[in-house]
Each structure stands twice: as structure tokens, then as C-alpha cells.
Amino acid sequence: MSNHRPLAETLRPKNLDDFFGQSHLLNTQHPFRQAIDSQRLHSMILWGPSGTGKTTLARIIASQVKGHFEQLSAVLDGVKELRAVVENAKKFQKIGKQTLLFVDEIHRFNKVQQDGFLPHIESGLLMLIGATTENPSFEINKALLSRLSVYTLNALNTQELEQILQRAFKHESLTLPNEVLRMQIISASSGDARRLINIVEQISLSGLTLLNTESLNQLLQDKISIFDKGGDVFYQQLSAFHKSVRGSSPDGALYWMARMLVSGCDTKTITRRLLAIASEDIGNADPRALEITLNAWDVFARVGAKEGNRAIAQAVVYCAVAPKSNAVYKAFNQAMAEAKETPGLPVPKHLCNAPTQLMDELGYGKKYRYAHDESDAFVRGQTYFPSELGEQAYYQPSNRGLEIKIGEKLKQLRGL
The missing domain is CATH 3.40.50.300 (P-loop containing nucleotide triphosphate hydrolases)
Structure with a gap:
């Protein structure tokens, strides 16, 4: 048994022949x-x-x-x-x-x-x-x-961790446990060789005479989470959550939500991402996704984490199974790109206000037709872009969810 030197340091390989992974x-x-x-x-x-x-x-x-x-x-x-x-x-x-x-x-x-x-x-x-x-x-x-x-460098796989586990048990003169317990220890290490060795050291120092599932669980109950809210693991898990919702997998989305919560992630971080998803990946295919997510956040704020997390989970499932469309997201990006390329184009005079007499005399606001004065609140032939740019059609609704109806209406309006 090691005395003062940590076991992980004692077992540190000195050459590549002893290195695992x-x-x-x-x-x-x-x-x-x-x-x-x-x-x-x-x-x-x-x-x-x-x-x-x-x-x-x-x-x-x-x-x-x-x-x-x-x-x-x-x-x-x-x-x-x-x-x-x-x-x-x-x-x-x-x-x-x-x-x-x-x-x-x-x-x-x-x-x-x-x-x-x-x-x-x-x-x-x-x-x-x-x-x-x-x-x-x-x-x-x-x-x-x-x-x-x-x-x-990659997290160590099960086979590599088992080799390290055997070496650590041998060094501490411990009897190697059965496969179920070995897998329990390996699972608790989360691919981290140092953590695996530290667990073995805890077992050795604890003097456990009977190592079973219950006693091992008790020993591991305070194990350190691998979640780091400022680190790369955080962004990977958040990415997996986002992609699960986008990919219409409520089960995957719930799993990654749970992984982050178990590891100490603030629920607000998850909910903020879900709101972004509701806009970016669902959009007008199901506008209720935004509303439901905001409502769930409100419930969380009112009742606290224990019950509130269930409301967030409900919103996660709703967003995952909702019809998907990134049409608004793409349209906005296209409009932003166009705006950056044409910052000097003037606003057409018919779209300007004329708060002064001079501006009125110069034709500001002339030829503008007020939509509500039209029979169907739509002004046929009126333009809304700088003349140099011409009329654009950034928004192309998908054929999913509510956007089916929106697309039909836009086809009619743009045709007119």
C-alpha cells in the first residue's frame, strides 16, 4: 500500500511500453x-x-x-x-x-x-x-x-481502463472484484485513468472487508462530476442536447438534459439553449414552441428546480417532436449578409416619413399606400426594398407544420 505518495503518481508510466491508451x-x-x-x-x-x-x-x-x-x-x-x-x-x-x-x-x-x-x-x-x-x-x-x-487524446476505453484497474488492484494487493463490480468502477471513472486509480486507492484506504454493489455505491457517492460549465465538455454536452432536439429525438434530448443537470449545470443554461432552438430550428413550423418554452421557464421560476425541471423537460419533449424549420433563421442570415453588403442604399422615398415641410415638398412619403385602407389589407405592387436591390424573397417556408399554410399565403401574396 502507498504511504504518502498518491497511487496515481506511483503508477504513472515511465515509458511507452507501460502506457495505456x-x-x-x-x-x-x-x-x-x-x-x-x-x-x-x-x-x-x-x-x-x-x-x-x-x-x-x-x-x-x-x-x-x-x-x-x-x-x-x-x-x-x-x-x-x-x-x-x-x-x-x-x-x-x-x-x-x-x-x-x-x-x-x-x-x-x-x-x-x-x-x-x-x-x-x-x-x-x-x-x-x-x-x-x-x-x-x-x-x-x-x-x-x-x-x-x-x-x-481520447478518453480511455473500457479495455484500457480494465488493464489499469488490474494493475492498480495488484499494486495494492487487493483481490480483483467480479466483472459487475469492475464495470461499476470503470463506469464511475468516466474514461479518466487518474479517477479510476483514485477509486482503487479509496477502496484500499477504506479497508472494506466486503466489496459489493452497495458498499461500492456508498464509497462513490461523492465522486467528482466531470461537468465543467466553462469547459469543452460543457459545450459538447450542450451541443449533443441541441442536436438531439433538432433531430427530433426526445429521448436523446432528455438524456443530455439529465446528464447536464446531474453534473451541476444550471437549468437556466439549458432553457436558454432551448429558446434558441425554438427559434432557430422550429421557427414558424410551430410558433407555440417558443411560447411553451417561455411558459416552462416561468413555471421553473415560480416553483423551483425540483418541480420546475419537469416543466422544462416537458418543453424539451415538445420541441423535440415539433415540426422543424430553419427557414426564418436562414432568411434572417441572408438579410443580414445583404445589409452588410449594401449599407449605403437609401430608404425609398415612399417608405419615409415627412415630418417637415421641406421633406414633404421633396416627395418623402408620397405614393405610399396604407395597407389597412385596402380591401384585404394588402397593397398590390408596393415595393419595400431599395430600388437598386430590387424585391427579395429571403423567407422560404418549409413544407412542415404551420409553414405549409404560411407558404401557401406567401405564394399568393408574392404572386400578386
Whole structure:
């Protein structure tokens, strides 16, 4: 049994032979593996969820490079610590050794701090390996990102986790449990090797004489959620929720809603997205989707989360099974694009008001026909666009839901 050193640190692989997972990067045909084996390394970003081996890979790479290894944490360190690293790197450069700098959670450095790496990467003073759980496209300065290779690490699969589980139980001199309990532990780890090892360490430290489903559940009841409201996992789950509603899968939508709620997501975040969906993906095919979602939000505000979440779930199901149309969304985008391209076109005089005598004399508001004076409240032949642009038809209703009727009416009106 480990005494003071965490089990995850004790079991950390020292070489690639003991490393589990990331076979897509570590097969001998991949440039990443070839670079490690040949010791022709370059600055890079390792992007992936927690517990996938980013820090371990960086240390293995450092052991391959016969140079100087430095490590910073963007949570704990800043510009002062980076300057110290640079000064040390200059000393090692004089004796022919390159410095490999590993920066954990590099996305937590702001854009100005990230700029501090650029001159030292370009000069060859530092070889940078950054680890991040966030999408580098959004979180890493573009100038810095252009100088780095990005390698994506995947959450570990069941087979890889079971290998790590066996190794951890053996190290702690514990009897490997039956398959049901092993799968329960693996499921609780959510693809995170560190979390898996920490669970085994908890089992070892707890001194459980009888490991069964009930005692394991009790041990795992306070396990840390993988939901991060500011992180990439959050956006992936929210995206899955959106796409489930858009794809008319009430079951998928409810699952992702539940996943986010269980992980601590604020219901308002989910409801805001649902309102956007009601407009973007349902639109006038079923205008009640907006109304029902707003009503559900009102119920949530009045009765609280326990009962209110049911109202939100009701709105989620309604939106998922509603007829879909993005016709308004597309029409608005088209109108916005046209407006940006034609900012100087004047408003036609017949659509202008004439609040002054001069404007009246210049013809402002002349020839405008008031729709309510017409027999069917529709002015035949009246135009509503700048003459240089001509009349446009951005909105093309779908053949679903209420838009079937809307389309029939528009066909008639535009024909006239």
C-alpha cells in the first residue's frame, strides 16, 4: 500500500511500453510516435479530457530528450516563473542542452501571457508542450497556435481502463472484484485513468472487508462530476442536447438534459439553449414552441428546480417532436449578409416619413399606400426594398407544420 505518495503518481508510466491508451497516436506509423522514437521533437499541444495521459506523455517525451526539463502550471504560475525558466534555459543552452517546458492547463494563461512563449519557441530556446482540456482553437492565441502541432487524446476505453484497474488492484494487493463490480468502477471513472486509480486507492484506504454493489455505491457517492460549465465538455454536452432536439429525438434530448443537470449545470443554461432552438430550428413550423418554452421557464421560476425541471423537460419533449424549420433563421442570415453588403442604399422615398415641410415638398412619403385602407389589407405592387436591390424573397417556408399554410399565403401574396 502507498504511504504518502498518491497511487496515481506511483503508477504513472515511465515509458511507452507501460502506457495505456492513445493507440491512434502511439502506433509506429504516426508522426507523433516517430518523433518520439527519433528524438526529433517539436513544440506541441496535447488536447484531451482529464486523465488521458497528457502529463505522463510529456514526462516520457522529456525522458527521451537528453535535455533540461521544466514544468509550469497555468493555475499556479505566471510571468515571473516563466522568466526564471527562460533564464535557466539560456544557461543550459550554453552547454548544448535544449529546455523542454511542459505547461499544464495552458489554456488558463491569458492571451498576453501566451504571447510570452512566442520569441523563445521561435529562437529554439524552448520546446513547449502544452496540455489542455479545452479546444485550442478557442483558448490558445492564434499566433502561438500556428507554431504548435496539436495532438488530440481520447478518453480511455473500457479495455484500457480494465488493464489499469488490474494493475492498480495488484499494486495494492487487493483481490480483483467480479466483472459487475469492475464495470461499476470503470463506469464511475468516466474514461479518466487518474479517477479510476483514485477509486482503487479509496477502496484500499477504506479497508472494506466486503466489496459489493452497495458498499461500492456508498464509497462513490461523492465522486467528482466531470461537468465543467466553462469547459469543452460543457459545450459538447450542450451541443449533443441541441442536436438531439433538432433531430427530433426526445429521448436523446432528455438524456443530455439529465446528464447536464446531474453534473451541476444550471437549468437556466439549458432553457436558454432551448429558446434558441425554438427559434432557430422550429421557427414558424410551430410558433407555440417558443411560447411553451417561455411558459416552462416561468413555471421553473415560480416553483423551483425540483418541480420546475419537469416543466422544462416537458418543453424539451415538445420541441423535440415539433415540426422543424430553419427557414426564418436562414432568411434572417441572408438579410443580414445583404445589409452588410449594401449599407449605403437609401430608404425609398415612399417608405419615409415627412415630418417637415421641406421633406414633404421633396416627395418623402408620397405614393405610399396604407395597407389597412385596402380591401384585404394588402397593397398590390408596393415595393419595400431599395430600388437598386430590387424585391427579395429571403423567407422560404418549409413544407412542415404551420409553414405549409404560411407558404401557401406567401405564394399568393408574392404572386400578386
